Amino acid sequence: MKPILWITCKLPEEIVEPLKSWADVREWPTVEVNMPHEKLEEIIQEADILWTIMDNRVSRELLQTAKNLKLICNLAVGYNNIDVEAAKELGIAVTNTPGVLTETTADLAFTLMLITARRIIEAADEVRNGDWTYWGVNHLAGRDVHGATLGIIGMGRIGEALAQRAKGFNMEVLYHNRRRKPQAEEAYGFSYRELDALLQESDYVVVLTPMTPETKGLIGKRELQLMKNTSILINVARGGIVQEDALYDALKNGEIWAAGTDVFVQEPVSTSHPLLTLKNFVALPHIGSATLRTRKEMMEMNIESMHDYLEGNPIRHRVV
Ligand SMILES: NC(=O)C1=CN([C@@H]2O[C@H](COP(=O)(O)OP(=O)(O)OC[C@H]3O[C@@H](n4cnc5c(N)ncnc54)[C@H](OP(=O)(O)O)[C@@H]3O)[C@@H](O)[C@H]2O)C=CC1
Numbered sequence: 001m002k003p004i005l006w007i008t009c010k011l012p013e014e015i016v017e018p019l020k021s022w023a024d025v026r027e028w029p030t031v032e033v034n035m036p037h038e039k040l041e042e043i044i045q046e047a048d049i050l051w052t053i054m055d056n057r058v059s060r061e062l063l064q065t066a067k068n069l070k071l072i073c074n075l076a077v078g079y080n081n082i083d084v085e086a087a088k089e090l091g092i093a094v095t096n097t098p099g100v101l102t103e104t105t106a107d108l109a110f111t112l113m114l115i116t117a118r119r120i121i122e123a124a125d126e127v128r129n130g131d132w133t134y135w136g137v138n139h140l141a142g143r144d145v146h147g148a149t150l151g152i153i154g155m156g157r158i159g160e161a162l163a164q165r166a167k168g169f170n171m172e173v174l175y176h177n178r179r180r181k182p183q184a185e186e187a188y189g190f191s192y193r194e195l196d197a198l199l200q201e202s203d204y205v206v207v208l209t210p211m212t213p214e215t216k217g218l219i220g221k222r223e224l225q226l227m228k229n230t231s232i233l234i235n236v237a238r239g240g241i242v243q244e245d246a247l248y249d250a251l252k253n254g255e256i257w258a259a260g261t262d263v264f265v266q267e268p269v270s271t272s273h274p275l276l277t278l279k280n281f282v283a284l285p286h287i288g289s290a291t292l293r294t295r296k297e298m299m300e301m302n303i304e305s306m307h308d309y310l311e312g313n314p315i316r317h318r319v320v
């Protein structure tokens, strides 16, 4: 009997079709709406392999209801949507997609810095809405990215790729991790800072840590107040690492100059979210790794893990 592979979102036909040679493939049928949690509760009971996306909350309670589940492949590098400790205890392997999305996500992080600093969304909207009525000396004037100081919180794969882009813009690069990276410091000229010093010195602060109990709410009122009132905060990591209510207050009160984020606590974010009322806030719909090539490579990486499992080989890209 073929193992049951449940895919919790609609994937391209050319990816799914070949899987049918070895799996009894069952898939969520539509791209417009993601699988509701109640459906996940139902299908986890029959799946041998579960192919998940970040939207799926795979808790301990949910995992405990699984009868045959042996492998979860998460179509993302971040895996905070899955209780990996519980999975490990229950003998369920979990895999992710590190590396293949690094450069693409760094491109997006740098893009978000540029569009936030140069007020690109406001400017483009002005043209489209017919509000471009004059040339003014400080009209839509933003902030320079070149030559500024970039502080990266979470200098991992994506952080390093972002830092390399920043070097091309003659930026000074500071970073904060739990562990220093002396070799990278020497090779690329980054400088380590404690968190508070990084916040105080940087013109751009970019958050690129995973979401963990330690990073949840890492940037709140106190941290935002440490930043310069001319500085810009970018979050491409996970919603909730930056406290959204504190960010709203800091932007509204001019404690920081602007912010751009690709991620929210609740995704998709509600159009009534207070942050969306602010002109100095740029919002993107979690598109960090969204290029056709990278998404294909992410899917292929998950499939590699499935093949390893099937063939009884050590499972590549395994988190636990
Ligand atoms: N917006 C999007 O679409 C995307 C978002 N992401 C997010 O980006 C995250 C990073 O990805 P990637 O670069 O591949 O991951 P890495 O694991 O390579 O890098 C994460 C870095 O964060 C640091 N870190 C972890 N905990 C803390 C902490 N408490 N304080 C300070 N630094 C910390 C780690 O260093 P150390 O252990 O020394 O602290 C590490 O260097 C993902 O987990 C994901 O959530 C990723 C891809 C796309």
Ligand SMILES: O=CC(=O)O
Residues within 6 Å of the ligand: 054, 075, 076, 077, 078, 079, 101, 288, 289
């Ligand atoms: O947010 C995306 C990821 O890959 O993690």
